[in-house]
Amino acid sequence: MKLKLNTPLGRKIFGRTIRAFSISFWVMVIAFALMRVTPGDPASARLGAGAEEEAIEALREQLGLNVNPFQQFINYIRDLSQGDLGTSLVSGLPVGEIISKTFPLTLTYIAFSFFFAFLISIPIGVLIGWSNKASWVYSFRTFTSVVIATPNFFIAMVAILFFSVQRDWAPVFGYEPGFPGNMKYLWLPIAINTLILVSIISRVLLASVIDTRSEEFVETGIIRGVSRIRFFWFYILKPSLAPTIVLMSYMAGTMLGATVILETIFSLPGIGRELVGAVLASDYPVVQGILIFFGVITVFLSFFGDLFAYLLDRRVKL
Amino acid sequence: MIKRIRDYAALPGGFGIIVGVSMFLSITVIGFARPIFIPYAPDELVGDGLAAPSWQHPFGLDQLGRDMLSRVLAAVPADIGVAFLGVSIPLFIGTLIGILLAFAKNKVFLSLVGSIIDGINAFPLLIIAIAMVTFLGPGLFNVVIILALMNWARYARIARTRAQIVLRENYVEAARLMGYPRRKIIFKHVTPNVSSETLAYALSDFILVIVIISGLSFLGLGARPPAAEWGSMIADGRVFLGEAWWITVFPGLALCWSAISISLIVEGLSRRDRAS
Amino acid sequence: MLATIQDLRIDVRVTRRIRLRIVDTASLTIQKGQLLGLIGESGSGKTMLCRALVGTLNRRGAYIESGSIDFEGIDLVKAKKKDWRNIRGHKIGYIPQSALAGPNPVMRIGAQLAEAINQSGKKPSDEVRRRALELLELVQIRRPEVVLKQYPYELSGGMKQRVMIACAIAQNPKLIVADEPTTGLDVTVQAEIMELLRSIRKEFDTSIILVSHDLQLINSVCDDIVVMHAGATIEKVPSSKVTAALHPYTHALYDSRIDLVEPRGKLRTIKGQPPSVGKWPTGCRFADRCDFVKDVCRTTDPTPFAQVNENQWSACIRHKEIYGGAK
Numbered sequence: 015m016k017l018k019l020n021t022p023l024g025r026k027i028f029g030r031t032i033r034a035f036s037i038s039f040w041v042m043v044i045a046f047a048l049m050r051v052t053p054g055d056p057a058s059a060r061l062g063a064g065a066e067e068e069a070i071e072a073l074r075e076q077l078g079l080n081v082n083p084f085q086q087f088i089n090y091i092r093d094l095s096q097g098d099l100g101t102s103l104v105s106g107l108p109v110g111e112i113i114s115k116t117f118p119l120t121l122t123y124i125a126f127s128f129f130f131a132f133l134i135s136i137p138i139g140v141l142i143g144w145s146n147k148a149s150w151v152y153s154f155r156t157f158t159s160v161v162i163a164t165p166n167f168f169i170a171m172v173a174i175l176f177f178s179v180q181r182d183w184a185p186v187f188g189y190e191p192g193f194p195g196n197m198k199y200l201w202l203p204i205a206i207n208t209l210i211l212v213s214i215i216s217r218v219l220l221a222s223v224i225d226t227r228s229e230e231f232v233e234t235g236i237i238r239g240v241s242r243i244r245f246f247w248f249y250i251l252k253p254s255l256a257p258t259i260v261l262m263s264y265m266a267g268t269m270l271g272a273t274v275i276l277e278t279i280f281s282l283p284g285i286g287r288e289l290v291g292a293v294l295a296s297d298y299p300v301v302q303g304i305l306i307f308f309g310v311i312t313v314f315l316s317f318f319g320d321l322f323a324y325l326l327d328r329r330v331k332l
Numbered sequence: 333m334i335k336r337i338r339d340y341a342a343l344p345g346g347f348g349i350i351v352g353v354s355m356f357l358s359i360t361v362i363g364f365a366r367p368i369f370i371p372y373a374p375d376e377l378v379g380d381g382l383a384a385p386s387w388q389h390p391f392g393l394d395q396l397g398r399d400m401l402s403r404v405l406a407a408v409p410a411d412i413g414v415a416f417l418g419v420s421i422p423l424f425i426g427t428l429i430g431i432l433l434a435f436a437k438n439k440v441f442l443s444l445v446g447s448i449i450d451g452i453n454a455f456p457l458l459i460i461a462i463a464m465v466t467f468l469g470p471g472l473f474n475v476v477i478i479l480a481l482m483n484w485a486r487y488a489r490i491a492r493t494r495a496q497i498v499l500r501e502n503y504v505e506a507a508r509l510m511g512y513p514r515r516k517i518i519f520k521h522v523t524p525n526v527s528s529e530t531l532a533y534a535l536s537d538f539i540l541v542i543v544i545i546s547g548l549s550f551l552g553l554g555a556r557p558p559a560a561e562w563g564s565m566i567a568d569g570r571v572f573l574g575e576a577w578w579i580t581v582f583p584g585l586a587l588c589w590s591a592i593s594i595s596l597i598v599e600g601l602s603r604r605d606r607a608s
Numbered sequence: 609m610l611a612t613i614q615d616l617r618i619d620v621r622v623t624r625r626i627r628l629r630i631v632d633t634a635s636l637t638i639q640k641g642q643l644l645g646l647i648g649e650s651g652s653g654k655t656m657l658c659r660a661l662v663g664t665l666n667r668r669g670a671y672i673e674s675g676s677i678d679f680e681g682i683d684l685v686k687a688k689k690k691d692w693r694n695i696r697g698h699k700i701g702y703i704p705q706s707a708l709a710g711p712n713p714v715m716r717i718g719a720q721l722a723e724a725i726n727q728s729g730k731k732p733s734d735e736v737r738r739r740a741l742e743l744l745e746l747v748q749i750r751r752p753e754v755v756l757k758q759y760p761y762e763l764s765g766g767m768k769q770r771v772m773i774a775c776a777i778a779q780n781p782k783l784i785v786a787d788e789p790t791t792g793l794d795v796t797v798q799a800e801i802m803e804l805l806r807s808i809r810k811e812f813d814t815s816i817i818l819v820s821h822d823l824q825l826i827n828s829v830c831d832d833i834v835v836m837h838a839g840a841t842i843e844k845v846p847s848s849k850v851t852a853a854l855h856p857y858t859h860a861l862y863d864s865r866i867d868l869v870e871p872r873g874k875l876r877t878i879k880g881q882p883p884s885v886g887k888w889p890t891g892c893r894f895a896d897r898c899d900f901v902k903d904v905c906r907t908t909d910p911t912p913f914a915q916v917n918e919n920q921w922s923a924c925i926r927h928k929e930i931y932g933g934a935k
Contacts, residue, residue: 036447037447037450037451037454038454040447040448040450040451040454041451041454041455043451044448044451044452044455048460048463048464048467049467056467059469152603155599156348156596156599159592159595159596159598159599160588160592160595162539162595163539163588163591163592163594163595164587164588164591164592165542165543165546165547165550165563165584165587165588165591167546167547167550167563167566168566168580168584168587168588171566171569171570171573171580171581171584172581172584174573175573175577175580175581179573179574267454267455267456267459268456268457268458268540270456270459271456271457271458271459272458274458274459274462274551275458275547275550275551278551279570289459289462289463290462290551290553292466293462293463293465293466293553294552294553296466298466301463301466302463304463305455305459305460305463308455308456308459309451309454309455310454312454312455312456313454
């Protein structure tokens, strides 16, 4: 599709793009501010109470804290615009490299979870929503609200208890890279994530299918005698999908947050475990880098989610 | 009294609300009244480590030999209490800022605060809370500070949107044209409307905040040992999952109990809303 | 006679056991090429009657309890899913209530028209396109080639309703059911849509059932008027003779028109509320609001919907007494 800026569609998309970039900028500003505004000196905190004055001063210089805050901000933005997220205080590796090494694993199992979740949620949401039987709808809603209210780490612990401790179906923790081998370690985290995602997605889909069901245009579709497949797509799923996608892109950030805990439980060397490790080691540049990364990713996920939903259904506000 | 409860339960969603409220009240009351009927202190060593549940210790003993029932109940103030603070402070600040924003005229100020709100909301709450622990250090008190600093933005966004809608309503417009003082409009029309919306969000946010508090503690970034907290107890039990499941399962069930009680209330309220 | 509805009763399932009667004895006939107005307050069952004609009661948990709908010799009450496929669109077209929500928001106008034109899915695409353009011109849409590629949100309310009319007449049906087709439209647009419906009737000799709560509108457009009150048809009268109606409710409706208000005069309203569904009194359901009520009105149940003269029916048992017989 050719995108022209002078059409209403083009202008809308352009405006939304500008907004995504401006929010990303503010994400960086906030990540910068958090480290400076909070009480205490990062350098002395990292080195501990007994550190020598010179060592602290050296670290301050390494962190770029020895100049005035305004200059710090200029330097920070300059480095970021060159793609430089800083260097780890622990390993000495560039933060960008750490992210690019750890993120693919996280992405892999999140992508698998979303894939399976949609595969399961669509039939469930549509069937229960279309039937609109009060008893089904409410028992389903109660079940999903229980799953959503349960912290994922507790679900994970119970799953480990059943699948790893009582039966030897999944290793308790550990990881080995490479395709079929890694699935041995990944299937349980994927299954847990999928269960939680299914609860969220099918719930929203269910609600919007129920809304769609009572729409006037569905009536005209039935009267028009549309074939079953066309009816399923154009009159049930497509009009109901947009709110689900918008919510998913909005929830994606929360999902990313939840993976931090799962990765720690299953000892998966993903970006979430990296973050927790960095926090425990007071590795400021890594924490800040991953924070920015998560923030920007969330901004663009919600951008693409909104955009996709808008292209699917023009009733969506962009 | 009983009749009134029964009548309420018959309304759409009423049953769920009553079950939810009683679940929540029961765990809160029992938790805060723990010293009255549990003879063991939460950090008192009362027997061999990892002793299984028995009549004397229904929830068993943990790895150090502390009574799990006492610890699970002692964690109520830590989890529910902190969650209460972590929701009510942002609720108050956010609603206030949101309303003020709806009235503000200064373009620069508006776009600045608006951008900060959007920027903060861009971060997943758990992620930014974890990152903030680096700067502030672990501890439940710091968790409250983190939530107060980061969670208000979500409330502010909801409040601003709602307040703008209310201000456009005809009756408010009319009150303005009749020259009612601004303060009167804010207190009589805007605040009740906006706060009912933010309160509704606060209820579902409560679940998220409990999960964040226990999640941070689970990662070792929240409550510090030996404080009793469900998330950190679950983390303690992880190593002993094979031989002593009770260390993990009971705090987890307490966590679920509290979160589910709130979600039943949320569910019931939304069902009631839809019915009317 | 194109269609005859006889003593129709429609129930809705509220819960597994509780049933609510929403239409109780509705009878009407429609002739070929006739424009019939169906009028009633909200809750009078007029929309359900329309749904019975297009076979979509089921969707809202409603069903026909008794009675018959004869359409060209077919009993629609007993029609199976397969039979409906040949009736809907081909023989009975439908124009939905709300112009704004009528067209499918996630499909282009062209695709929706194509569905209506090509129900069997066997026509070649260029023929479908030609017919679509023809239909859009017929409903007086300018630049039909552009509109074909547009989504409903790009059209105005009036345009949307024109498209819905185009869909309804795509298969040249014998009967069109238009359920309050001008709700939410400007008065000028409303007049245009009505004019369009009339011209379609004239050109194709289509019968149209036009549902509305606006007596004035119905009166100016339709040949005959059927009045519904609390689930029952209570009067059928030619629109030219509406002032000589034989049911107090019709008179009350007619008298509460806004244009009758004199400057600084008082707007006349019908006293009380229509009885709510499920709480219908025995006897005449208008009794509580009627100026002429007598005890006999409340005891005669059911009130018969009887033919008074050649083209007038009334359900008022005392119409002779009140109006002195047919004028």
